[in-house]
Amino acid sequence: MSRVSRGLGIGASAILVLSAGCLRRDVAAEEPTTKTSFEQVVPQPAIDKVDLLVMVDNSYSMADKQKILADAVPNLLQGLVQPKCVDKQTRAPVGVAADPLEPEGRQCPAGSEPAFTPITDMHIGVISSSLGGMGGSLCSQPANGNDKGRLLARGPGGKDVAAAGDLHFLAWYPDVEQNRDKARHPDPPVPATTSLERLGESFRELVVGVGQEGCGFEAQLESVYRFLVQPDPWTEIDLVEEGATKRASYGPKDRVDGELLRQRAAFLRPDSLVAVVMLTDEDDSSPDPLSFQGTGWIFGEPGCDPSRASCSPLPRATSACERDPASPQCTSCQFAPTDPTCVEKGVGYGRDEENVNVRFHAMKRRFGVDPQFPISRYVDALTNKRVPARDSEHERGVYVGKADCTNPLFAARLPSSTNDDLCKLPFGPRTKDLVYFAIIGGVPGALLPTDGDPTTIDWTKILGRDPARYDADGIDEHMIASTSPRGGLPGPGASDTADPIHGREWETGGADLQFACTFPIPTPEVCPAGDELCDCDGVKRTPLCDPANPRRQIRAKAYPTRRELMVAKELGDHGIVATLCAEQLTKPDADDYGYRPAVRAIADRLEQSLVATCLPRALARDGEGGPVPCLVVATLPEPGPDAASCAKLGLAPPSPAVLDQIRDRRAADEGEASRKLPICEIPQIAAPPGSSCRDDDQRLGFCYGENLPGVKCAHSLSFTKAVARLTDARFSMQCIQVDESKSSR
Numbered sequence: 001m002s003r004v005s006r007g008l009g010i011g012a013s014a015i016l017v018l019s020a021g022c023l024r025r026d027v028a029a030e031e032p033t034t035k036t037s038f039e040q041v042v043p044q045p046a047i048d049k050v051d052l053l054v055m056v057d058n059s060y061s062m063a064d065k066q067k068i069l070a071d072a073v074p075n076l077l078q079g080l081v082q083p084k085c086v087d088k089q090t091r092a093p094v095g096v097a098a099d100p101l102e103p104e105g106r107q108c109p110a111g112s113e114p115a116f117t118p119i120t121d122m123h124i125g126v127i128s129s130s131l132g133g134m135g136g137s138l139c140s141q142p143a144n145g146n147d148k149g150r151l152l153a154r155g156p157g158g159k160d161v162a163a164a165g166d167l168h169f170l171a172w173y174p175d176v177e178q179n180r181d182k183a184r185h186p187d188p189p190v191p192a193t194t195s196l197e198r199l200g201e202s203f204r205e206l207v208v209g210v211g212q213e214g215c216g217f218e219a220q221l222e223s224v225y226r227f228l229v230q231p232d233p234w235t236e237i238d239l240v241e242e243g244a245t246k247r248a249s250y251g252p253k254d255r256v257d258g259e260l261l262r263q264r265a266a267f268l269r270p271d272s273l274v275a276v277v278m279l280t281d282e283d284d285s286s287p288d289p290l291s292f293q294g295t296g297w298i299f300g301e302p303g304c305d306p307s308r309a310s311c312s313p314l315p316r317a318t319s320a321c322e323r324d325p326a327s328p329q330c331t332s333c334q335f336a337p338t339d340p341t342c343v344e345k346g347v348g349y350g351r352d353e354e355n356v357n358v359r360f361h362a363m364k365r366r367f368g369v370d371p372q373f374p375i376s377r378y379v380d381a382l383t384n385k386r387v388p389a390r391d392s393e394h395e396r397g398v399y400v401g402k403a404d405c406t407n408p409l410f411a412a413r414l415p416s417s418t419n420d421d422l423c424k425l426p427f428g429p430r431t432k433d434l435v436y437f438a439i440i441g442g443v444p445g446a447l448l449p450t451d452g453d454p455t456t457i458d459w460t461k462i463l464g465r466d467p468a469r470y471d472a473d474g475i476d477e478h479m480i481a482s483t484s485p486r487g488g489l490p491g492p493g494a495s496d497t498a499d500p501i502h503g504r505e506w507e508t509g510g511a512d513l514q515f516a517c518t519f520p521i522p523t524p525e526v527c528p529a530g531d532e533l534c535d536c537d538g539v540k541r542t543p544l545c546d547p548a549n550p551r552r553q554i555r556a557k558a559y560p561t562r563r564e565l566m567v568a569k570e571l572g573d574h575g576i577v578a579t580l581c582a583e584q585l586t587k588p589d590a591d592d593y594g595y596r597p598a599v600r601a602i603a604d605r606l607e608q609s610l611v612a613t614c615l616p617r618a619l620a621r622d623g624e625g626g627p628v629p630c631l632v633v634a635t636l637p638e639p640g641p642d643a644a645s646c647a648k649l650g651l652a653p654p655s656p657a658v659l660d661q662i663r664d665r666r667a668a669d670e671g672e673a674s675r676k677l678p679i680c681e682i683p684q685i686a687a688p689p690g691s692s693c694r695d696d697d698q699r700l701g702f703c704y705g706e707n708l709p710g711v712k713c714a715h716s717l718s719f720t721k722a723v724a725r726l727t728d729a730r731f732s733m734q735c736i737q738v739d740e741s742k743s744s745r
Helices: 020-024 063-081 196-209 220-228 258-267 296-300 340-345 363-367 375-383 459-463 562-570 596-611 642-647 656-670 672-676 721-725
Strands: 014-016 034-042 050-056 084-087 093-097 112-114 122-128 170-172 238-242 245-249 273-279 435-441 517-526 549-558 575-579 631-635 679-682 702-706 715-719 730-739
Touching (some): 220 273, 375 562, 459 562, 575 596, 656 672
Parallel strands (some): 273 435, 435 575
Antiparallel strands (some): 122 170, 631 679
């Protein structure tokens, strides 16, 4: 704390994905082969919108990192708005970026084309990590930082960024041909930004304007959840007295943040690619106020902070917690006051034993309970179609997350007023494959793959063998959250440069954590006399300070951002990780300056979603260079009869048996209303190995690709440009897995 998809499994099997003809034939004739039919969701084939949400930590010590991120903003924008021009035949980059303001066919030099269609419709919003004290008295005043999870329009100096309008987000929306179809691209609800230069300037202003005056209980994950996902965001936490105990409540159901709903409804489109980018130097550090039988809010209280006259002790952990926090015997002394540790040391922490500045590390070991929301809350938020209303989050003070509402992230429309239905929303076309989560945080760059491939990350070194069960075996010492010097690293008496990643350990006095990594700041700063919050106050002997002047700060730091990294790990290849500790800050014009490598990695990953859909393994072709046995269907957004609705598009529905199968699954997942949506079969276009059908703007169809130039995965699915006409449709692949080991052939 700052100072205050399921894959196409094979095993021993081979994969066959059946075409319409294959699915209509009598599959029983091929017994005794084992067949398991399943549905593979396919992302939208024609992404022309991006909604980018940036969460910027605004706790103390973040200003230097915000400026570095602001310098990298153009790279992130360029990656989406100005894709590389590639040779039409080889798909090799030609060294020029596409001009999105030119008509199609003239955006790149002759003989080349954009790697993907430039994004000319993008929303950019910025939120902070400050949600206040979550019921506790710390950060309870607005001046102490409660941005309520809303979009921010403040720029440097506190003046609002004009381009963000009254809804507080930017809209990149140049006057180009693809933005003139108002049915598909209505005018943005904030002033349209048509200049790339102005877009970059406004984005920078939003990032820097977040500031560092926010609450030290950083709610990085909860702020994102609140803005994008919470169906009925609360406005304040009520404390209800029950005898001598105060229990937290979200208050009446009709008390909902209407302004946040209004911002979300305008910002988030149902058919966009959504990217969340998080910039933070600390671990997610806010309590679930309703946890711990409704008393989780007390972790937002001062406790027995030595700087305060009053003392409200927080509960101590039982003796089992030190040995094994996952043990059933590990609990709070409040629940087991006769435990030997509780008898010897007292049920609660005394003065000087527990510091609010480091409260949110190793909580189960230290308090016997973990009052934070589970990591599954945030993984589900970015992947599941349903999430809980706030009254369905807890049962008897325990988080259960009963998913009873449509997840706004996957809804066809969003409520803009508290008078609207906030829960039972129709499902939209976005799939979880179009949601990305990127963290630029506290992890040494040496622990991350140089190519940015998430499949090669050694998560054991970053999080330990099983972080959910507090098993840290195999973890790199830099990623241990500890107030004491960690074994295996240079100690407090070593040189400030003894360790190339973080310098050395230091004596924190129990009031701070050891660092995950550090990096030189471009402009050293001298801490004001008497500023105890400053990293180099002349008293603390950290490796951040000039040895010749202990009040002159020459390096910045990041702590292990474990919870954010746990979310990224669970999201697989849709989680993107980069280090906050920039390696090069002396050459501002260089490609590797600051966070440019990090945002370039983010842009490269998003680019792949705009080029083709990667498949986890090869599909079997029907003969040399023939089609794969694969059925792809599109579910249209408006109810109607299958045959008539499909015929209007020049398509036909799949067989009745396939329709029934798909509809049964949809109804179980989305409700009976989904049965009324027409389903059309998308024709397959056979593309020889090494070629693609994506440039076909006349025929509706898809094709299978192997080792396509410009596509980083070996096996992919591409749609023709003409498929973009199927506005708001949802696509899926109907498959059959065949175990060839049991086949008679």
